[in-house]
Amino acid sequence: MVLVAAIAAGVLINTAGFLQSSAEQTGQQSSDQVTNRLQVTSATGQIGTVSGEDRVGVVNISVSRAPGAGNIDLSETTIQWVDS
Template identity: 45%
Template sequence: MFSTASRGQVGIGTLIVFIAMVLVAAIAAGVLINTAGLLQAQAQSTGEETTAQVSDRIAIGEAVGYSTSSSPAKIDTINITMRLAAGADPINLSKASYTIDTDGSARVIQGNEDYNNIEFYQVQGLNNKPEILAKQEDLMAVEFDIDSIQGIDPIEDGDDVTFIVQAPAGGSTYATLRAPGRIDTDESYILS
């Protein structure tokens, strides 16, 4: 006859090994699902930041220079109109950084730190906070007092001015402006 005692012990051992394998597989699956979730969240965050760096830009419009200095006359104030670039989210211009390079002398100006060098004038739009470009139709005139910015020389006849505005999210816009060939005192000029 057959002995059933030894067969039952083998069945219980196999059952214990099977349960242990199922538990290990469940733990491994949990770790994989958790890791996949973390990677997905990180990829989504990176994608949003990258999109902001590319699309959150400021469009630079017209630039007008004013000459109040005399002998020799130089442009000492620049007014630049700015609006949101296509597809950009709202941008606070007081948190943007501005780089001005006038023929060999350059300086980065932080909008929130250098209010005595920069003034914001809302030209178009209904925003209650004049430093924020919220909609595509908002238009802001930003005035830079070149005379009061340390490290920047006033703009002379025929000088090139490189202007860079960087939004807080990282999108940058470049513009190269040229002063007219002759500058007179108390006159305004379009910098092109």
């Protein structure tokens, strides 16, 4: 009985530590997204025809730092294109 309780306590402590680490990481990521933001100032695209269908070929996006944002390293930036 004591062995089962000790194992259960160990599992709970391990789980609590994992959840705390995950929460801290999520909090840091959320803070980074809020404080170091970009504002899109303009976005244009060139449409071409591929196999009879109109397609966006080239996109130009101009951005600036949002108010209060620090320096932002764009070397590993990814952009998600959502088509409606």
